Amino acid sequence: MSYAFVIVKLMNHAAKGITNKDFELAHKIEGVIMWQPGKEGGALEGTPDDPRFKYIKYD
Template sequence: MAEKTYSEDEIKERLARELPHWRYEDGWIRRTYRTSSWKGTLMVINTVGHLAEAAWHHPDLTASYAWVEVRLMNHHAKGVTDKDFALATKIEDVVQWQPGTEGKGLEGTPRDDLRFSYVKYD
């Protein structure tokens, strides 16, 4: 059974509503995560890899020293589907998680020491 693919207008409206830091470009939904170093870049790549493998839906990634671009499009459906939005949401939730803001005993990495900083949060 074919999955529903969304039109460009539908994608842009849904991104604005659900994933404001993501954009639509050249048939993909995309997000660039800024990191503090190569260590942070690798951590983001591994996080995205784990989530994608668990979801059985695989993004394209481009990386450099201090950033990772995630691109999602359902290759089988040849367009953006609910799977792409679901995986983008899970990636966003995990990569942007800031434990020090929850007050549940997980203080997060020291923000004032670049040796430990890895993701540049939005």
């Protein structure tokens, strides 16, 4: 099973909104999401060349 999207919502309950820490965490999450293992070499080869995974786009 795979998912086409994930929604992450950040909020600091103590601050009753978002803070610089939330923006910093969002930046880290974005870095993980945009990571492309096939470009680094090693054991993680990246997205398989298979028609079932053609919907995955890295922009």
